[in-house]
Amino acid sequence: MADALSVIPASVLRNLSDKLYEKRKNAALEVEGIVKQLALSGDHEKISAVIKLLAKEFTYSPQANHRKGGLIGLAAATVGLTSEAAQHLEQIVPPVLNSLSDQDSRVRYYACEALYNIAKVVRGDLIIFFNQIFDALCKLSADSDANVQSAAHLLDRLVKDIVTESDQFSIEEFIPLLRERMNVLNPYVRQFLVGWITVLDSVPDIDMLGFLPDFLDGLFNMLSDSSPEIRQQADSALSEFLQEIKNSPSVDYGRMAEILVQRAASPDEFTRLTAITWINEFVKLGGDQLVPYYADILGAILPCISDKEEKIRVVARETNEELRSIKSDPAETFDVGAILYIARRQLDSEWEATRIEALHWISTLLDRHRAEVLCFLNDIFDTLLKALSDSSDEVVLLVLDIHACIARDPQHFRQLIVFLVHNFRVDHSLLERRGALIIRRLCVLLDAERVYRGLSTILEGEADLDFACIMVQALNLILLTSSELSVLRELLKQSLVNAAGKDLFVSLYASWCHSPMAILSLCLLAQAYQHASAVIQSLVEEDINVKFLVQLDKLIRLLETPIFAYLRLQEGIYGC
Structure with a gap:
């Protein structure tokens, strides 16, 4: 300290802390000249003493004007040192950095100005303090004082220039x-x-x-x-x-994919569009890197397919098709279970388009990885059955396609039929609204005779007799009227002369007995007229109620349809 006082006159130190800027500035110019002379003579010990004095007695002073003088003095000392300033930066820069967070806005302003002047002199040598400077500039960018903000912006631009030209960053x-x-x-x-x-x-x-x-x-x-x-x-x-x-x-697609998946669900439309656009590019570019993230990506895409914004829907659909076209091996981190979980979860979506695409994914996985999908069948089967109650016919038809694909195996066929009857039992409205659609479609996909035999076997032992009667009546009406079951009707018509027809008739008979009108129409269809007559005679013992009369009326109406044209012709012939 004594060394510093011996080279800097007391008047200069006094003026350096003066409240007037001009006096402080002039004092700083004198400091600059003194340091320049010391540098020329190589007396770095005294230079260090001067810097220490400026830092300790001025920049860390409780008096604001002293702090301002210290800052301008340190900048002046750096200018005086010119090319030799680097060796003193460890002394010069920390007090200035400290002043960047000073409670006095004018001090912060002068700190920005001082660091700017220091940076101009030392350029790349300042890089060792970059992180502290960046931290300070980040805070100053939001400073409450407009002048400080302005000074910080100037300093920021200079620091950017220094960083871009430095090889030490x-x-x-x-x-x-x-x-x-x-x-x-x-x-x-x-x-x-x-x-x-x-x-x-x-x-x-x-x-x-x-x-x-x-x-x-x-x-x-x-x-x-x-x-x-x-x-x-x-x-x-x-x-x-x-x-x-x-x-x-x-590129590390994986880590970024995790971020994009989250952002694709943003409530902000522009963010969603940008995220889904990035995901689209990643799916095209990422290849094998993205395999572990397919499920997460699909979870982001499926809701976007139903987005209210058309641009997002278009990109989501394109991405969905791109993802589905990629062939992946479950042995190579492709998680079939995770994809199925996502698809199953999206079956609860309020949007039809999303539910449809979720079903397309289940169907695709069944086609490509049947064994793996069947391992997870217990996880998705109930959800698929519930989907049969969906408000969309297209969804129901797709669900039936999937069920039919699963039911190619005998044990799964049995499981499907049992669950289907159970669903109809607990939800009669499903039978009324969708029964015909479901049964007819399954008959097309799985063979009508197989479906009817399966249903009949289960209904034969049905404990709920009211439900059994309703179910059989529904099955009977479908059998008699649906074009998809024409082959089955022809087979039943030959039951008296054809062993296969007879076997089918017997297979249906036990369960059809739950409904008098159903068994009567089955006998008439099979041309078992003698037995039909016995059934009619037995109806005398039935309780004649409204339900009975309604079913009787339906049967009479059916007898007048083209299905029973042969019966009316036979009646005409025998009547003659």
């Missing part, structure tokens, strides 16, 4: 600092951060793309900012990165 050390701040909501800080990301990405020797997963989520977060300018800047940065990804041979 460490991106590895910087990224954790950036990542920490990416979810700050302050608009000034957001602009500051995007500005740095954009600048660093423009430097050929800095691999920002390799660290993109560390700050990608933060950029997406900015797409929904209330400021159009910030949204535009974030979008521009993201567009540039996406272009780089397309041109890059090696």
